[in-house]
Amino acid sequence: MRNTGPEDDSYIGYMLSDVARLIRTIFDRRVRDIGLTRAQWLVLTRVYRRPGVSQTELAEMLEIDRASAGRMIDRMERNGWVERRPDRTDRRINRLHLTDEARKVHAAMWAIAESTVDDALSPLSATEREQYAELTAKVKGRLQNLAGAVP
Template sequence: MLDQSPVGPENDGYIGYMVSDVARLMRTVFDRRVRDLGLTRAQWLVLTRLYRRPGASQTELANMLEVDRASAGRMIDRMERAGWVERRADEVDRRINRLFLTAVAKRAHADMWQIAVATVDDALSALTPEERLLFTDLTGRVKGRLQALAGAAA
């Protein structure tokens, strides 16, 4: 049985700190590993978001990255000049540009994905296969609850 005693915010074992620290450390380890591909955190975040949502608008990408539209625009400009992203006019509304990864970016994403899988495997190596499944299930349930709360607040 798990210890049910409350852990206060003055303790490093507080769940809020633990979740935040795990996410931060995963990003830190991943950042170091993808640096050899020549990717910054901002760039790999853009690659990941556009891979999952090809054709997103600049506004949609800014929302996904949780940055303002101007910051997203500058990032997209740099990535477009580097040959990673291309803008295409929306078929219905010419004022909107849709964003797509180039072939070079898709290859980088494939390389990046292998590093991501290895990073997660390394992070979870202390868990048994059963514990990994349980962790995934519990994390998914918490994520679903937070999504419901975020939707209710919106």
């Protein structure tokens, strides 16, 4: 690996950060056309992937405090996108679930996400895309291990 310094834009750390930021920026712009903010699409994605997540767990996933998560969930509940259901074993906990309307919005959002990634990866061949995905998964796994997270 070649030696790079903090002023070198080709440093892998800068490139990883820039790629993630640029994909989010482009995706944000595209989902804004269907009326979603970044906070909303993040909540929709997390609750879609983890139906029944608690407000506390959602706050941890979003790396925000519980009060901020609560306000966001309140707004999304008023808009008819998220519903709170009581936990079966602990009445102090509400479990979050997407409404049918939110699932429709998520489907539209997912189509935009796929086209954004396809556009980003368009300079790569099918083989390069596969290699990129495999290498990225290895790095992600290592980082999850270092962070003590369960993959």
